[in-house]
Amino acid sequence: MSLLDKRGAEFERFFTAVSIEMWGDDFEPWKPQGRLGDFKCDGYRVSDKLVFQCNAPEQFVARDVEGKILEDFAGALAHFGDRMERWIFVHNQKETPARANEAVHQLRQQHPDIDLRIWTSGHLASEVLKLSDGALQNLFGFIGGQELSDGMKDFFAKEFDQATAPVPPQQEAVVALINHNVFDDAMDNLGEIDREIRRRLLGYSLWLDPATKVEVNARIEGRGFEAGVIAINAQRLHEAQLINITENHYLPVAAEVCQQAADTLTEEFLLELQA
Numbered sequence: 001m002s003l004l005d006k007r008g009a010e011f012e013r014f015f016t017a018v019s020i021e022m023w024g025d026d027f028e029p030w031k032p033q034g035r036l037g038d039f040k041c042d043g044y045r046v047s048d049k050l051v052f053q054c055n056a057p058e059q060f061v062a063r064d065v066e067g068k069i070l071e072d073f074a075g076a077l078a079h080f081g082d083r084m085e086r087w088i089f090v091h092n093q094k095e096t097p098a099r100a101n102e103a104v105h106q107l108r109q110q111h112p113d114i115d116l117r118i119w120t121s122g123h124l125a126s127e128v129l130k131l132s133d134g135a136l137q138n139l140f141g142f143i144g145g146q147e148l149s150d151g152m153k154d155f156f157a158k159e160f161d162q163a164t165a166p167v168p169p170q171q172e173a174v175v176a177l178i179n180h181n182v183f184d185d186a187m188d189n190l191g192e193i194d195r196e197i198r199r200r201l202l203g204y205s206l207w208l209d210p211a212t213k214v215e216v217n218a219r220i221e222g223r224g225f226e227a228g229v230i231a232i233n234a235q236r237l238h239e240a241q242l243i244n245i246t247e248n249h250y251l252p253v254a255a256e257v258c259q260q261a262a263d264t265l266t267e268e269f270l271l272e273l274q275a
Contacts, residue, residue, distance in 0.1 A: 010056075011054060011056035011092050012042050012054045012056070015042065015043065015052070015054050015090060015124065016029045016042070016043060017139055018124065018127065018128055018131075018139065019043055019045075019052070021131055021135035021138055021139060022127060022131065022135070023045060026045055026046050026047050027043055027044070027045050027046075028043065028044045028045075028046065029042075029043055030042055030043060030044060039075065039076065039079040039080070040053060040071075040072045040073075040074075040075030040076040040079065041053065041076055041079070041080070042054040042090075045086075048085060048086055049080075049083055049084055049085040049086060050084075050085070050086035050087070050088065051076045051080060051084045051086070051087050051088070052088050052090055053072045053073075053076065053087070053088070053089050053090065054090045054091070055068055055072075055089065055090070055091040055092075056091060056092035060092075060093060062097040062099075062100075063097070063099070065091070065096070065097050065099075065100040066097070066099040066100045066102075066103045068100075069089055069100055069103050069104060069107075070103055070107075072089065073087060073089075073107055073116070077111070077114075084114065085113070085114060085115065086114065086115040086116075086117075087114055087115070087116050087117070088116075088117045088118070088119055089104070089116075089117070089118050089119070090118075090119040090123075090124060091118070091119070091120060091121070092121050092124075093120060093121060094120055094121055094122060095120060096118050096120060100118070101118065104116050104117075104118055129270075136270075193225065193229065194229075194233055196223075196225075197220060197225055197229060197230055197233045198233050198236070198237055198261075199261050199264060199265075200216075200219065200220050200223075200261075200265070201216065201220070201230070201233060201234055201237055201243060201250060202237065202242060202243065202252070202257055202258045202261035202262070203258065203261035203262040203263075203264065203265040204216045204219060204220075204250070204262075204265075205243045205250040205251060205252040205258055206252045206255075206258040206259060206261070206262045207262045207265065207269055209251065209252060210249050210251060211249060211250045211251070212248055212249055213245075213248055213249060213250060214248075216250055217230055234250060241253055241254065242254040242257055242258070243258070
């Protein structure tokens with residue numbers, strides 16, 4: 001799922017998870033509390049008195065962003081006062097509408113003592129790609145201690161070199177598994193089509209947890225597989241107690257198998273952050 005597709009609470013949860021990996025206990029997630037709300041703060045970095053505000057509405061309307069920035073900044077300033085020396089508005093779009101940028105410029109003139117910034121999806125993705133291997137393992141479900149593939153290391157190297165435009169891999173690489181016996185056993189004696197569908201059902205159920213049927217099916221159908229075949233394979237995995245099928249979701253049951261399946265999709269997941 002690209003950052004453009006992460007909306008509302010899902011985007012906020014992703015931002016919180018990334019922030020904790022980046023800053024540890026220097027970052028405080030703020031959760032709305034009844035009528036009090038969240039005081040116009042989705043996260044607070046203690047060391048530099050930085051307030052984060054996320055914005056990823058279900059329906060993005062460019063003309064609404066300016067008002068959202070003005071409202072959220074005013075609310076945060078009213079609550080935090082001198083506890084806010086920096087403020088960052090984080091949204092899930094690739095670009096910021098012109099009027100919204102202009103609003104931030106005006107706020108900077110009105111509040112020269114506060115450092116105001118805007119992060120787009122590109123800024124957030126850039127921060128993710130700078131994380132350590134261990135942090136990426138925590139975020140994307142890699143097996144602890146697993147080495148990144150050479151292709152992924154090259155990918156990160158290109159990201160760090162600002163003079164070189166990132167070149168996506170020409171072919172989707174498969175991350176080698178440390179111990180693939182459990183996963184292979186689950187896929188044993190399957191044809192190529194069934195194996196590929198089940199690999200993705202298992203992997204998506206863990207990485208997208210909670211993985212909606214609509215999204216998982218759309219991802220797999222987008223690769224040319226028929227809906228009926230997907231349904232049959234999902235039912236087989238359910239019967240084998242590898243995943244649980246609810247009315248709207250595919251949920252992971254056999255954690256080790258789902259983990260190893262997700263590992264084989266690592267590069268796909270990371271590349272989607274740049275979509």
